[in-house]
Amino acid sequence: MKALAVALLVLPAVQAQAQDRAELIGALPEKLQALYTDAIEVGPSMYSDFKAPAKPWRWCHSESYMGNPWRVTFNDELKRLVEGAKSAGDVSEFVVSDSNGDVTQQISQIRAFIEQGCSVITTIAGSSTALNAVIEDAYKAGIPVITSAGAVTTPYAINVMHNQNLWGYQMGEGIAENLPDGGTILQVEGISGHPLVQQENAGLEKAVAEAGNLTIARKVSGEWTGTTTKSSVLQALATTPQQIDAVWSTGSEARFIAEAFQQAGRPLPLITASISGDALGFWHANQDNFKFYGGEVSPHVAAQNAFRVALRILEGQKPLINTIIAPMPTITQIDLPTWYKDCMKPDSAAIFPVPPTDPFPEELLNGYFSNGAATPLYDFSKVPASCAD
Numbered sequence: 001m002k003a004l005a006v007a008l009l010v011l012p013a014v015q016a017q018a019q020d021r022a023e024l025i026g027a028l029p030e031k032l033q034a035l036y037t038d039a040i041e042v043g044p045s046m047y048s049d050f051k052a053p054a055k056p057w058r059w060c061h062s063e064s065y066m067g068n069p070w071r072v073t074f075n076d077e078l079k080r081l082v083e084g085a086k087s088a089g090d091v092s093e094f095v096v097s098d099s100n101g102d103v104t105q106q107i108s109q110i111r112a113f114i115e116q117g118c119s120v121i122t123t124i125a126g127s128s129t130a131l132n133a134v135i136e137d138a139y140k141a142g143i144p145v146i147t148s149a150g151a152v153t154t155p156y157a158i159n160v161m162h163n164q165n166l167w168g169y170q171m172g173e174g175i176a177e178n179l180p181d182g183g184t185i186l187q188v189e190g191i192s193g194h195p196l197v198q199q200e201n202a203g204l205e206k207a208v209a210e211a212g213n214l215t216i217a218r219k220v221s222g223e224w225t226g227t228t229t230k231s232s233v234l235q236a237l238a239t240t241p242q243q244i245d246a247v248w249s250t251g252s253e254a255r256f257i258a259e260a261f262q263q264a265g266r267p268l269p270l271i272t273a274s275i276s277g278d279a280l281g282f283w284h285a286n287q288d289n290f291k292f293y294g295g296e297v298s299p300h301v302a303a304q305n306a307f308r309v310a311l312r313i314l315e316g317q318k319p320l321i322n323t324i325i326a327p328m329p330t331i332t333q334i335d336l337p338t339w340y341k342d343c344m345k346p347d348s349a350a351i352f353p354v355p356p357t358d359p360f361p362e363e364l365l366n367g368y369f370s371n372g373a374a375t376p377l378y379d380f381s382k383v384p385a386s387c388a389d
Contacts, residue, residue: 172207182213277351
């Protein structure tokens, strides 16, 4: 009876929370509502009455790991954008820290940013929970914190991210569309057990269940790393004699997956992934065999989105919710020539294509703010091309 009484007390609170979430999302334009699934936690923005300090601003960026090309490209693009604001006189200084995978160090670096009087802190957080207390301290000090490429669970940040659950589902849905008669899938997940990977996997499971004629033969971990992915796929192929019709992945390792199939002497399957320069180079060299369905988790766009949201808040725009979901472009086989550039070769792992058009137009971003207006000092047409020096 006691357990029942507790459950009866908890149920109304859960229902109220679900209602609040539905109301928050329901207040957004329909195109934005479609980007949210139940896996995404949403709360009201704590910055609806934020008063920004006077210009020029001190912009601080807390990086948790700079050890791969994606992160380097992200930071280069963010620096380009902030330096533009600096040239315009809106920003006085751009300060960057890198904790190199040490969460305790990242907390210490953000605390130093607070003590230094930063006007805004952008970050790729090394943990979804460990930074919560220091982010709340930043909020209390009047410093907004904007995260990218992964959310934190504190309500005192503004998360700018993609919906990884929807991403995993869309990749599975793409396989179903390309294999109407069904087929067998090799699942290549990122870092096993990572919260984002769990969301992606759940999306695939939903797509497979809806299709009804797809089978997952094996699941391996590629750890979002090219060489690890290739090794894992080769090991799987050595012990999986049946035909593989598609490889589901969500990272930027499509080229490594294709090379593994070539090395094993197996026909290239349909591969889902985030498009990258090396994959486009591989496609250009193997146009008769390489089959692709995916999108792009672009480091350029991730940096642009974080910059735009941060600058809008500093300019006085009021975000409606604490988790802003950015759309991702869908890229099919027929789109590859549009994304390919001459500089892209099969070994161009450090090159990420710049989308032909802005996947997150300013008008769409406006819908996340009660007083949304075009981001000052931002022009997607001025983003340097992938092959620019």
